[in-house]
Amino acid sequence: MRLALVVTLICAPAIGHGALAQCAPATQRLIGDGKFDEARAETEPLVKKNGSDEAALHCMGRIAEARGKSGEAVDWFEKAAKANDKNAQHHLWLGNSLGTEAQKANKLRQPFLARRVKAEFERAVALDPTLVEAREGLVQFYAIAPGVMGGDVNKAKEQIAEITKLNPMRGHFRAAWLAQREKDVAAEERAYVAATTAAPDSVVAFSSLGNFYKRQKKWAASMTAFEQILKIKPDAIGAHLNIGGVSAASGDNLDRGEREIKQWMSLAPKDAPSGNYFAAHYWLGLIYVAQGKKDVARTEYEAALAINPKNEDVKKALAALK
16 A cells, blocks of 8 residues: 555656757647647657657657556657666656556556656756756655655655755745645644745745645635735636635635635636636535525536536535435
Protein backbone atom coordinates (compact mmCIF):
# COMPACT_ATOMS: atom_id res chain seq x y z
CA MET A 1 0.00 0.00 0.00
CA ARG A 2 2.73 2.40 0.94
CA LEU A 3 4.73 1.74 -2.19
CA ALA A 4 1.72 2.36 -4.39
CA LEU A 5 1.31 5.69 -2.63
CA VAL A 6 4.94 6.55 -3.28
CA VAL A 7 4.56 5.91 -6.96
CA THR A 8 1.33 7.84 -7.24
CA LEU A 9 2.53 10.97 -5.52
CA ILE A 10 6.01 11.37 -6.87
CA CYS A 11 5.08 11.02 -10.45
CA ALA A 12 2.36 13.43 -11.42
CA PRO A 13 3.78 15.09 -14.53
CA ALA A 14 5.07 18.59 -13.89
CA ILE A 15 5.60 21.02 -16.74
CA GLY A 16 9.09 22.37 -16.33
CA HIS A 17 10.11 25.75 -17.66
CA GLY A 18 10.87 25.23 -21.31
CA ALA A 19 9.19 21.82 -21.33
CA LEU A 20 7.19 22.53 -24.45
CA ALA A 21 9.93 24.71 -25.92
CA GLN A 22 11.30 21.48 -27.39
CA CYS A 23 8.31 21.55 -29.74
CA ALA A 24 7.73 24.05 -32.54
CA PRO A 25 5.31 26.86 -31.54
CA ALA A 26 2.58 25.49 -33.83
CA THR A 27 2.99 22.05 -32.28
CA GLN A 28 2.88 23.52 -28.79
CA ARG A 29 -0.50 25.03 -29.59
CA LEU A 30 -1.79 21.73 -30.96
CA ILE A 31 -0.76 19.91 -27.78
CA GLY A 32 -2.34 22.61 -25.65
CA ASP A 33 -5.58 22.25 -27.62
CA GLY A 34 -5.56 18.48 -27.28
CA LYS A 35 -5.01 17.93 -31.01
CA PHE A 36 -2.51 15.17 -30.47
CA ASP A 37 -2.78 13.43 -33.84
CA GLU A 38 -2.07 16.70 -35.61
CA ALA A 39 0.83 17.44 -33.25
CA ARG A 40 2.31 14.03 -34.00
CA ALA A 41 1.87 14.58 -37.73
CA GLU A 42 3.91 17.79 -37.39
CA THR A 43 6.69 16.18 -35.37
CA GLU A 44 7.09 12.66 -36.72
CA PRO A 45 8.64 13.77 -40.05
CA LEU A 46 11.36 15.59 -38.09
CA VAL A 47 12.31 12.36 -36.33
CA LYS A 48 12.32 10.43 -39.61
CA LYS A 49 14.56 13.09 -41.12
CA ASN A 50 16.98 13.02 -38.18
CA GLY A 51 16.74 10.25 -35.61
CA SER A 52 19.00 12.21 -33.27
CA ASP A 53 16.90 15.39 -33.24
CA GLU A 54 16.61 15.69 -29.46
CA ALA A 55 13.96 18.42 -29.61
CA ALA A 56 11.74 16.36 -31.90
CA LEU A 57 12.28 13.23 -29.81
CA HIS A 58 11.34 15.13 -26.66
CA CYS A 59 8.30 16.60 -28.35
CA MET A 60 7.15 13.12 -29.37
CA GLY A 61 7.46 12.14 -25.73
CA ARG A 62 5.37 15.09 -24.63
CA ILE A 63 2.67 14.16 -27.13
CA ALA A 64 2.64 10.56 -25.92
CA GLU A 65 2.50 11.62 -22.26
CA ALA A 66 -0.35 14.04 -22.97
CA ARG A 67 -2.24 11.20 -24.66
CA GLY A 68 -1.83 9.01 -21.58
CA LYS A 69 0.63 6.67 -23.31
CA SER A 70 3.34 6.78 -20.66
CA GLY A 71 5.16 3.66 -21.86
CA GLU A 72 5.57 5.18 -25.29
CA ALA A 73 6.60 8.45 -23.67
CA VAL A 74 9.35 6.69 -21.71
CA ASP A 75 10.78 5.34 -24.96
CA TRP A 76 10.82 8.80 -26.58
CA PHE A 77 12.35 10.56 -23.57
CA GLU A 78 15.02 7.84 -23.29
CA LYS A 79 15.91 8.49 -26.91
CA ALA A 80 16.01 12.25 -26.29
CA ALA A 81 18.28 11.74 -23.26
CA LYS A 82 20.51 9.46 -25.30
CA ALA A 83 20.76 12.15 -27.97
CA ASN A 84 21.73 14.71 -25.34
CA ASP A 85 22.30 13.41 -21.84
CA LYS A 86 22.98 16.90 -20.51
CA ASN A 87 19.49 18.29 -21.14
CA ALA A 88 17.71 18.48 -17.77
CA GLN A 89 14.27 18.60 -19.36
CA HIS A 90 14.77 15.18 -20.93
CA HIS A 91 15.54 13.68 -17.52
CA LEU A 92 12.70 15.53 -15.78
CA TRP A 93 10.16 14.24 -18.25
CA LEU A 94 11.65 10.77 -18.33
CA GLY A 95 11.18 10.72 -14.56
CA ASN A 96 7.58 11.90 -14.95
CA SER A 97 6.73 9.21 -17.48
CA LEU A 98 8.49 6.47 -15.54
CA GLY A 99 6.41 7.49 -12.56
CA THR A 100 3.20 7.23 -14.53
CA GLU A 101 4.30 3.78 -15.67
CA ALA A 102 5.04 2.82 -12.08
CA GLN A 103 1.45 3.53 -11.12
CA LYS A 104 0.37 0.85 -13.59
CA ALA A 105 3.08 -1.67 -12.73
CA ASN A 106 2.85 -4.76 -10.51
CA LYS A 107 4.37 -4.70 -7.04
CA LEU A 108 7.51 -6.49 -8.12
CA ARG A 109 8.32 -3.92 -10.79
CA GLN A 110 7.33 -0.82 -8.84
CA PRO A 111 10.50 -0.55 -6.67
CA PHE A 112 12.70 -0.68 -9.76
CA LEU A 113 10.68 2.03 -11.49
CA ALA A 114 10.53 4.20 -8.38
CA ARG A 115 14.33 4.14 -8.08
CA ARG A 116 14.59 5.14 -11.73
CA VAL A 117 12.23 8.06 -11.10
CA LYS A 118 14.45 9.24 -8.25
CA ALA A 119 17.58 8.87 -10.37
CA GLU A 120 16.10 10.88 -13.24
CA PHE A 121 14.94 13.71 -10.99
CA GLU A 122 18.36 13.80 -9.32
CA ARG A 123 20.05 13.89 -12.70
CA ALA A 124 17.79 16.76 -13.79
CA VAL A 125 18.67 18.75 -10.66
CA ALA A 126 22.38 18.05 -11.12
CA LEU A 127 22.19 19.37 -14.68
CA ASP A 128 19.98 22.36 -13.82
CA PRO A 129 19.87 23.26 -10.13
CA THR A 130 17.22 25.91 -10.88
CA LEU A 131 14.72 23.35 -12.21
CA VAL A 132 12.06 23.64 -9.51
CA GLU A 133 9.85 20.90 -10.93
CA ALA A 134 12.57 18.28 -10.55
CA ARG A 135 13.23 19.39 -6.97
CA GLU A 136 9.49 19.14 -6.26
CA GLY A 137 9.55 15.57 -7.52
CA LEU A 138 12.41 14.83 -5.14
CA VAL A 139 10.53 16.40 -2.23
CA GLN A 140 7.68 13.98 -2.79
CA PHE A 141 9.99 11.01 -3.26
CA TYR A 142 12.10 11.67 -0.19
CA ALA A 143 9.05 12.37 1.96
CA ILE A 144 7.08 9.28 1.02
CA ALA A 145 9.49 6.55 -0.06
CA PRO A 146 10.59 3.97 2.51
CA GLY A 147 14.13 4.39 3.77
CA VAL A 148 15.30 1.26 1.97
CA MET A 149 14.33 2.94 -1.31
CA GLY A 150 16.06 6.21 -0.47
CA GLY A 151 13.33 8.05 1.38
CA ASP A 152 14.51 10.64 3.89
CA VAL A 153 12.29 13.44 5.21
CA ASN A 154 15.34 15.56 6.03
CA LYS A 155 16.37 15.43 2.38
CA ALA A 156 12.85 16.47 1.47
CA LYS A 157 13.21 19.52 3.72
CA GLU A 158 16.58 20.31 2.14
CA GLN A 159 14.93 20.34 -1.28
CA ILE A 160 12.14 22.57 0.03
CA ALA A 161 14.75 25.02 1.28
CA GLU A 162 16.36 25.11 -2.15
CA ILE A 163 13.01 25.57 -3.89
CA THR A 164 12.19 28.44 -1.53
CA LYS A 165 15.40 30.20 -2.57
CA LEU A 166 14.44 29.83 -6.23
CA ASN A 167 10.71 30.49 -5.94
CA PRO A 168 9.52 31.42 -2.43
CA MET A 169 5.83 30.84 -3.10
CA ARG A 170 6.36 27.36 -4.50
CA GLY A 171 8.75 26.54 -1.70
CA HIS A 172 6.11 27.46 0.86
CA PHE A 173 3.56 25.35 -1.04
CA ARG A 174 5.89 22.36 -0.79
CA ALA A 175 6.33 23.05 2.92
CA ALA A 176 2.54 23.14 3.31
CA TRP A 177 2.27 19.82 1.47
CA LEU A 178 4.81 18.22 3.78
CA ALA A 179 3.13 19.67 6.86
CA GLN A 180 -0.19 18.25 5.72
CA ARG A 181 1.42 14.82 5.32
CA GLU A 182 2.78 15.13 8.85
CA LYS A 183 -0.64 16.28 10.11
CA ASP A 184 0.87 19.49 11.42
CA VAL A 185 -2.01 21.91 10.82
CA ALA A 186 -0.26 24.86 12.44
CA ALA A 187 2.81 24.44 10.23
CA GLU A 188 0.60 24.03 7.18
CA GLU A 189 -1.18 27.28 7.97
CA ARG A 190 2.13 29.10 8.50
CA ALA A 191 3.36 27.87 5.13
CA TYR A 192 0.27 29.04 3.25
CA VAL A 193 0.36 32.42 5.00
CA ALA A 194 4.05 32.68 4.13
CA ALA A 195 3.18 32.00 0.50
CA THR A 196 0.82 34.99 0.44
CA THR A 197 3.48 37.14 2.09
CA ALA A 198 6.04 36.05 -0.49
CA ALA A 199 3.62 36.66 -3.35
CA PRO A 200 1.10 39.28 -2.16
CA ASP A 201 -0.32 39.75 -5.66
CA SER A 202 -0.77 36.06 -6.39
CA VAL A 203 -4.26 34.72 -6.97
CA VAL A 204 -2.89 31.19 -6.56
CA ALA A 205 -1.41 31.95 -3.15
CA PHE A 206 -4.62 33.39 -1.70
CA SER A 207 -6.74 30.71 -3.35
CA SER A 208 -4.60 28.04 -1.70
CA LEU A 209 -4.88 29.79 1.64
CA GLY A 210 -8.65 30.14 1.24
CA ASN A 211 -9.01 26.44 0.43
CA PHE A 212 -6.85 25.52 3.43
CA TYR A 213 -9.11 27.49 5.76
CA LYS A 214 -12.16 25.97 4.11
CA ARG A 215 -10.83 22.47 4.83
CA GLN A 216 -10.31 23.52 8.43
CA LYS A 217 -13.84 24.98 8.54
CA LYS A 218 -12.46 28.39 9.43
CA TRP A 219 -15.15 30.05 7.38
CA ALA A 220 -14.43 33.71 8.10
CA ALA A 221 -10.72 33.31 7.37
CA SER A 222 -11.51 31.42 4.16
CA MET A 223 -13.92 34.12 3.04
CA THR A 224 -11.32 36.82 3.74
CA ALA A 225 -8.70 35.03 1.64
CA PHE A 226 -11.04 34.70 -1.35
CA GLU A 227 -12.16 38.31 -0.99
CA GLN A 228 -8.51 39.37 -1.12
CA ILE A 229 -8.28 37.79 -4.57
CA LEU A 230 -10.92 40.21 -5.87
CA LYS A 231 -8.96 43.11 -4.41
CA ILE A 232 -5.82 41.91 -6.17
CA LYS A 233 -7.53 41.06 -9.42
CA PRO A 234 -11.17 42.16 -9.74
CA ASP A 235 -11.67 40.09 -12.89
CA ALA A 236 -10.62 36.83 -11.18
CA ILE A 237 -14.15 35.50 -11.41
CA GLY A 238 -13.28 32.17 -9.80
CA ALA A 239 -13.20 33.97 -6.47
CA HIS A 240 -16.95 34.56 -6.72
CA LEU A 241 -17.54 30.84 -7.05
CA ASN A 242 -15.23 30.09 -4.13
CA ILE A 243 -16.96 32.63 -1.91
CA GLY A 244 -20.25 30.97 -2.77
CA GLY A 245 -18.72 27.62 -1.91
CA VAL A 246 -17.75 28.84 1.54
CA SER A 247 -21.28 30.05 2.09
CA ALA A 248 -22.73 26.71 0.97
CA ALA A 249 -20.38 24.71 3.20
CA SER A 250 -20.82 26.90 6.28
CA GLY A 251 -24.51 27.72 5.97
CA ASP A 252 -23.65 31.38 6.63
CA ASN A 253 -24.29 34.42 4.43
CA LEU A 254 -26.62 32.40 2.23
CA ASP A 255 -28.01 35.32 0.27
CA ARG A 256 -24.52 36.49 -0.56
CA GLY A 257 -23.46 32.99 -1.47
CA GLU A 258 -26.31 32.74 -3.94
CA ARG A 259 -25.40 36.09 -5.49
CA GLU A 260 -21.73 35.21 -5.78
CA ILE A 261 -22.36 31.90 -7.50
CA LYS A 262 -24.86 33.42 -9.90
CA GLN A 263 -22.38 36.18 -10.65
CA TRP A 264 -19.77 33.58 -11.53
CA MET A 265 -22.27 31.79 -13.76
CA SER A 266 -23.09 35.00 -15.57
CA LEU A 267 -19.43 35.78 -16.21
CA ALA A 268 -17.95 32.32 -16.80
CA PRO A 269 -16.93 31.49 -20.37
CA LYS A 270 -18.75 28.65 -22.09
CA ASP A 271 -15.57 26.58 -22.07
CA ALA A 272 -15.06 26.90 -18.31
CA PRO A 273 -14.22 23.53 -16.73
CA SER A 274 -17.29 21.36 -16.31
CA GLY A 275 -16.24 20.74 -12.72
CA ASN A 276 -16.77 24.41 -11.97
CA TYR A 277 -20.29 24.32 -13.37
CA PHE A 278 -20.94 21.16 -11.39
CA ALA A 279 -19.80 22.87 -8.17
CA ALA A 280 -21.90 25.94 -8.92
CA HIS A 281 -25.11 23.92 -9.27
CA TYR A 282 -24.33 21.69 -6.30
CA TRP A 283 -23.49 24.59 -4.03
CA LEU A 284 -26.59 26.48 -5.11
CA GLY A 285 -28.58 23.38 -4.21
CA LEU A 286 -27.07 23.34 -0.73
CA ILE A 287 -27.85 27.01 -0.28
CA TYR A 288 -31.46 26.61 -1.41
CA VAL A 289 -31.97 23.66 0.95
CA ALA A 290 -30.66 25.79 3.82
CA GLN A 291 -33.11 28.51 2.76
CA GLY A 292 -35.98 26.04 2.67
CA LYS A 293 -36.37 26.26 -1.12
CA LYS A 294 -36.47 22.54 -1.85
CA ASP A 295 -38.00 22.75 -5.32
CA VAL A 296 -35.31 25.12 -6.56
CA ALA A 297 -32.67 23.02 -4.82
CA ARG A 298 -33.90 19.93 -6.68
CA THR A 299 -33.46 21.73 -10.00
CA GLU A 300 -29.87 22.63 -9.12
CA TYR A 301 -29.02 19.13 -7.95
CA GLU A 302 -30.44 17.69 -11.16
CA ALA A 303 -28.32 20.12 -13.17
CA ALA A 304 -25.25 19.03 -11.21
CA LEU A 305 -26.04 15.36 -11.84
CA ALA A 306 -26.44 16.03 -15.54
CA ILE A 307 -22.79 17.15 -15.50
CA ASN A 308 -21.52 14.38 -13.21
CA PRO A 309 -24.06 11.53 -13.06
CA LYS A 310 -21.89 9.39 -10.76
CA ASN A 311 -21.46 11.88 -7.91
CA GLU A 312 -22.75 10.20 -4.75
CA ASP A 313 -22.95 13.39 -2.69
CA VAL A 314 -25.44 14.94 -5.08
CA LYS A 315 -27.41 11.70 -5.34
CA LYS A 316 -27.76 11.60 -1.56
CA ALA A 317 -28.67 15.28 -1.40
CA LEU A 318 -31.33 14.80 -4.04
CA ALA A 319 -32.74 11.70 -2.33
CA ALA A 320 -32.96 13.63 0.95
CA LEU A 321 -35.40 16.06 -0.67
CA LYS A 322 -38.00 13.35 -1.28
